[in-house]
Amino acid sequence: xxxxxxxxxxxxxxxxxxxxxxxxxxxxxxxxxxxxxxxxxxxxxxxxxxxxxxxxxxxxxxxxxxxxxxxxxxxxxxxxxxxxxxxxxxxxxxxxxxxxxxxxxxxxxxxxxxxxxxxxxxxxxxxxxxxxxxxxxxxxxxxxxxxxxxxxxxxxxxxxxxxxxxxxxxxxxxxxxxxxxxxxxxxxxxxxxxxxxxxxxxxxxxxxxxxxxxxxxxxxxxxxxxxxxxxxxxxxxxxxxxxxxxxxxxxxxxxxxxxxxxxxxxxxxxxxxxxxxxxxxxxxxxxxxxxxxxxxxxxxxxxxxxxxxxxxxxxxxxxxxxxxxxxxxxxxxxxxxxxxxxxxxxxxxxxxxxxxxxxxxxxxxxxxxxxxxxxxxxxxxxxxxxxxxxxxxxxxxxxxxxxxxxxxxxxxxxxxxxxxxxxxxxx
Numbered sequence: 001x002x003x004x005x006x007x008x009x010x011x012x013x014x015x016x017x018x019x020x021x022x023x024x025x026x027x028x029x030x031x032x033x034x035x036x037x038x039x040x041x042x043x044x045x046x047x048x049x050x051x052x053x054x055x056x057x058x059x060x061x062x063x064x065x066x067x068x069x070x071x072x073x074x075x076x077x078x079x080x081x082x083x084x085x086x087x088x089x090x091x092x093x094x095x096x097x098x099x100x101x102x103x104x105x106x107x108x109x110x111x112x113x114x115x116x117x118x119x120x121x122x123x124x125x126x127x128x129x130x131x132x133x134x135x136x137x138x139x140x141x142x143x144x145x146x147x148x149x150x151x152x153x154x155x156x157x158x159x160x161x162x163x164x165x166x167x168x169x170x171x172x173x174x175x176x177x178x179x180x181x182x183x184x185x186x187x188x189x190x191x192x193x194x195x196x197x198x199x200x201x202x203x204x205x206x207x208x209x210x211x212x213x214x215x216x217x218x219x220x221x222x223x224x225x226x227x228x229x230x231x232x233x234x235x236x237x238x239x240x241x242x243x244x245x246x247x248x249x250x251x252x253x254x255x256x257x258x259x260x261x262x263x264x265x266x267x268x269x270x271x272x273x274x275x276x277x278x279x280x281x282x283x284x285x286x287x288x289x290x291x292x293x294x295x296x297x298x299x300x301x302x303x304x305x306x307x308x309x310x311x312x313x314x315x316x317x318x319x320x321x322x323x324x325x326x327x328x329x330x331x332x333x334x335x336x337x338x339x340x341x342x343x344x345x346x347x348x349x350x351x352x353x354x355x356x357x358x359x360x361x362x363x364x365x366x367x368x369x370x371x372x373x374x375x376x377x378x379x380x381x382x383x384x385x386x387x388x389x390x391x392x393x394x395x396x397x398x399x400x401x402x403x404x405x406x407x408x409x410x411x412x413x414x415x416x417x418x419x420x421x422x423x424x425x426x427x
Contacts, residue, residue, distance in 0.1 A: 003171055003175070005049055005052040005053040005056065006053050006167055006168075006171055008049045009046065009049035009050050009053050009167075010164055010167075012042050012045075012046045012049060013042075013046050013049075013050075013160060014160075015042060016039055016042040016043060016046060017156065017157065017160060019035055019038060019039040019042070020039060033090070036090035036091065037084070037085075037090045039090070039091075040080075040081070040084055040090040040091045040094065041077075041081055043091070043094060043098060044076065044077035044080045044081060044093075044094075044098065045073075045074075045077040047073045047077075047101060047102060047105050048070060048073050048074060048077065050105060051066055051069065051070045051073065051105060051109075052070070053167070054066070054109050054127070057123070057124070057127060057170065058109070058112050058124070059112075061108065061109075061112040062111075062112060065108055065112070066108060066109070066112065069101075069104060069105060069108055072101070073101055073105070076093075076097060076098075076101060079093070080092075080093035080094070080097070080098070095145075096142075099138070099142040099145075102138050102142075103135070103138055103139065103142070106131055106134060106135040106138060107135065109131055110128060110131050110132065110135065114128060123170045123173060123174075126166045126169050126170060127166055127167070127170055129162075129166060130162055130163040130164075130165065130166025130167065131163065131166075133159050133162045133163065134159045134160065134162070134163040136155075136159065137154075137155045137156050137158075137159030137160075138156075138159075140154065140155055141154045141155070141156055188249050189249070191249065192249040192251075192252035192253075193252070195249075195252040195253065195255075195256050196226075196251075196252040196255055196256070198256070199226065199228075199252070199255045199256045199258075199259045200216070200226070200227065200228070201227070201228055201229060205229060205230075205231040205237060207231065207235045207237070207301075207427075208235070208427060209235035209299075209301035209302075209426070209427055210235070210237060210299060210301060210424060210425060210426055210427055211391070211392050211424075211425040211427055212229075212237075212239075212392065212422070212423070212424055212425075213391070213392030213393040213395070213396045213422070213423045214227065214396065214420075214421070214422050214423075215396035215397060215399065215400050215419070215420065215421040215422075215423075216419075216420050217400060217418065217419045217420070218418045219247070219363070219416060219417055219418050219419075224243055224244040224245065224246055224247050224251040224255075224418055225241075225242070225243055225244070225361050225363070225418040225419070225420040226240075226241070226242045226243075226244060226255040226258055226259070226420075227239075227240060227241045227242070227359075227420055227422060228240045228258075228259055228262050228263075230263065230266065230269075232266075232269055234300070234301075234302055235301050235302070236269070236270075236298070236299060236300050236301070237297075237298070237299040237424075238266075238269045238275075238296070238297070238298055238299075239296070239297045239298075239299070239359060239422060239424065240262055240294060240295070240296050240297075241294070241295050241313075241359040241360065241361060241420055241422055242255075242258060242292050242293065242294045242295075242313075242361075243292065243293045243313065243361045243362060243363075243418070243420075244258070244290065244292050245290045245291050245292070246290055247418075250288070250290065251290075254283075254286075254287065254290055254292065257282075257283060257286055258279070258283065258292060260282075261278070261279045261282040261283055262275075262279060264278070264282065265278045265279060269298055270298055270300070270307065271307070271346065272296045272297075272298055272307050272308055272309030272331075272344070272346045272347075273309050273333075273343075273344040273345055273346040275296060275309070276294060276296060276309050276311050276333065276336070276344040277342070277343070277344055279294070279336055280311070280336045280337070280339075280340075280342050280344075281340070283336055283337060284336075284337055284339075284340045285340075287336075287337035290337060291312075291335040291336060291337040291338055292311070292335055292336040292337055293310075293311055293312040293313040293335045293336075293361075293362075294310065294311040294312075294313050294335075294336055295308070295309075295310045295311075295313040295314070295315075295316055295359050296308060296309050296310070297316060297357060297359060297424070299351075299424065299426075301351075301426065304350055304351050304352065305348055305349065305350055305351060306318075306348070306349060306351055306357065307346055307347070307348045308329050308331065308346070308347050308348075309331045309333060309344050309345060309346050309347065310330070310331045310333055310344075311333040311334065311335050311336050311342070311344060312333065312334050312335035312336075312338075313335075313361075313362075314360065314361070314362055314365060314377070315328040315329050315330040315331075316328070316329040316357055316358065316359055317329070317357070317358040317360075317380070317381060317384060318349065318355070318356075318357050319355060319356040319357075319358070319384055319385070319388060320352075320355055321352065321353075321354030321355055321356075321388070322352065322354070324385065324388070326381045326384055326385060327349075328377075329347055329349065329357075330347070331344065331345045331346065331347050332344070332345045333345060351426050352426065353426055353427060354425075354426065355425075355426045356384070356388070356392075356395075356423065356424065356425050356426070357423075357424045357426075358380075358384060358395075358421065358422070358423055358424075359421070359422040359424075360380070360399075360419075360420060360421045360422070361417075361418060361419065361420045361421075362417070363417035363418045363419040363420070364380060364399065364403050364419050364420075364421060365377050365380055366417060367403045367406055367407040367416070367417070367419075368407065368416075369406055369407060375402075375403050375406045375407070379402070379406070380399065383395075383398060383399055383402050384399075386398075391425075392423035392424070392425050393423075395423050396421050396422075396423045399421050400419060400421065403419060
């Protein structure tokens, strides 16, 4: 914002100086009366832009003094403009109030720079120097105007150039710093993406007992969704889907820790509640006020059962081929990282060939359209039923397309959260 206010202040103050320049007046491009009114209005309000500019550097000042001076300047500008119009005389309200306000603004900003306890930096010294020169020019010009000095020359032009150079130096310095910060952030995001990519499975398990498809679409370069699985003996399979709070590097680091914790719980693969309890104990002290919602599934095709558990996560969806119905597989459990002694429950259900299980993150059901209406669980179930004969890959793509089309139904550019969907078919 300081670049915006700096540009406005420079433009209007420069325009004010040009409007009273004798060469500009001789050109007679603009009607003289209109030019005087325009110059008067700029004179009344240009202090507002200077205050807004310096607020970006030093804040609102001691006891919000700059804020109250801003209000006074705005009120004065409005009243002075109305009075000038009513009296049909430009600058009718300028002296001495405007001179007092200009001196007050400059003195107050200088006082807040050097007397308010702010840490004196090179930027503040440069601003203070420019303001000091400008204050001297203001005092000189106003006293000369009142014939209180033995000379009549004015130094507004060079003082204004010095002030603009000091402000420009600070803006340029901060712009360079912002550019460096942006490069560093992009580098951190790239590192986070690499960390998360390394944490995600590189291959999908293949088995005559099941078919698996994954749809993973992070909202940003680095999202908060995570998934993992490991095949076990006898064509058994463990599947985990998670939603880490936050995005960026912190989420990527937590995801990498979750992968290690998940892999360390292989011995508890057949007991979902114990597996989640083990993950929670490992990660609780590593979360830094973050948390993870999880859904876990253990498939035993020979026993024809699935065992599952959730930790603050949306329920799994279970499509039974022989009935054509979709059932929600719910379990109780708080997100991982909330409590060191969290307890989780285990659910179990029988399966048959042709059945299908869907694990997903809340970015799918919480995607909203322009009216704020959520895509919702029912639309996800409807999509599951409509594509019940499609392959897992086609279903996962259909879900993503449906959610994207829903969230783009208006001015939005698409989903505003990560979306992950895992489709598991029983063969």
